Amino acid sequence: MARKPPRWYFSFRSPYSWMAYRDLIGRYPDVAxxxxxxxxxxxxxxxxxxxxxxxxxxxxxxxxxxxxxxxLQDVRRLARERGLEMVWPLDREPRWEVSHLAYLVAEEHGRGREFIDRVYRARWQDGLDISDPEVIAGFGPELGLDPELLGGAAADPAVRERGLAALAALHRDGVFGVPYFIDGFEKFWGVDRLPGFVASIRGRAAARTAGVAG
Known part of the structure; x- marks a missing residue:
């Protein structure tokens, strides 16, 4: 059986996932x-x-x-350590499909990373309601994406089917929280486990390089 590629599960809801995202792209861009x-x-x-x-x-x-x-206390502490200015959003009627299914649309059009960055910034730095389809649609022009496709993702039957497949995948991987990192049989849960995940990936890459050189 072929080895699955290393991967990480993120969520727009989680402040820990937001910080893991910032660490990943800021400190470990090669792994990202x-x-x-x-x-x-x-x-x-x-x-x-x-x-x-x-x-x-x-x-x-x-x-x-x-x-x-x-x-609440822990997140503020971690944000200060990273020099991040954050707000704590109020989720009055959260609908997480709105943002996460829109990510699937953005990813399909080659703008997934940019969408992630924009939504994290909107939620954790600007305090916007990412459960509002109009907020998500509003990111379309700056990302070069159709606002209607983004804002309507949660109501699109085809995108919802892809969402079911994504949820089934995290079930098969045994994911129970975020951020969650997987490299082969090794699993790492939590933002503080990111360095271990990075070391695992870089260690395998170094071993492959050494094998080729040898």
Missing amino acids: ESIEWLPFWEPDDHHNEHLAQNGVQLPYVAMSREKHLYI
Whole structure:
């Protein structure tokens, strides 16, 4: 069986995923260019129903008040360490399909990385509501993408089918949170595990180079 490429699962919802993204592109651009980028999100009821019909149950657990308060403190601390100015968005009626399915559209048109950067900036630095289709559509002109395709992704049956495939993939990979990094059989969960993931990938690359040179 062929070895799957190294990959990481990101989510626009997670501040830890946002920081992992910043670390990945800022500190480890060689690794960022050599891995697959895959979205992770909490599906809506319709997607959940289809997943359940296919025996897929994603491991989502409600967050306790104590954990929420800890995350507020921890994220501020990590942002200061990175010199990041951030805001904490208010998710009144979150619909994570809106942004993550729009990513699939942007990725299909070769603008996935730019879309990720724009959405992370919108959510964690500008405080915009990325569950609003109009907000997502508004990124279209600056990214060279059709606003209607982005804003309407969550309602497009074909894109929703691709979303189901993406959710099934993270289920097969055993992903239970983000950021989540996979290199072969090695799995790394959390922004603080990114250096280990990088070392694993670079170590294999160095071994291949040494083998060729030898």
